[in-house]
Amino acid sequence: QVQLVESGGGLVQSGGSLRLSCVASGRPFYAMAWFRQAPGKEREFVAARSWTDDREYYANSVKGRFTISRDNAKNSVDLQMNSLKPEDTAVYYCASTLHLAATMRTRYEYDYWGQGTQVTVSS
Numbered sequence: 001q002v003q004l005v006e007s008g009g010g011l012v013q014s015g016g017s018l019r020l021s022c023v024a025s026g027r028p029f030y031a032m033a034w035f036r037q038a039p040g041k042e043r044e045f046v047a048a049r050s051w052t053d054d055r056e057y058y059a060n061s062v063k064g065r066f067t068i069s070r071d072n073a074k075n076s077v078d079l080q081m082n083s084l085k086p087e088d089t090a091v092y093y094c095a096s097t098l099h100l101a102a103t104m105r106t107r108y109e110y111d112y113w114g115q116g117t118q119v120t121v122s123s
Helices: none
Strands: 005-006 010-013 018-025 031-037 046-048 056-058 066-073 075-080 090-097 117-122
Touching: 005 090, 010 018, 018 031, 018 090, 031 075, 046 066, 046 075, 056 066
Parallel strands: 010 117
Antiparallel strands: 005 018, 018 075, 031 046, 031 090, 046 056, 066 075, 090 117
16 A cells, blocks of 8 residues: 655745655555645645656646655655745645556546645745
């Protein structure tokens, strides 16, 4: 069974930086991703990393500010968040899939999820 362990959430001022980490265990995976969900809103795609072609995928809202990276030895994926804005405030979830994902950007393509970690950006 795949398990995802997240860390790094917290409170940061607008313009600051934060780094999230997610470690996977249990079974090999095809890709890992980060999603986020604010109160009253849909869970939305943030970034993804493929293990087969090593490609990176980003939502337009975070492109140029966030960077997703992987560590094969540790089976982990990190999300470096720079120039944070109050609009980035949300619960951030780590996700993984064992199968081919057509777009990498849809929550329905992922099979396993972490518990979520709160990120709060103050103005």
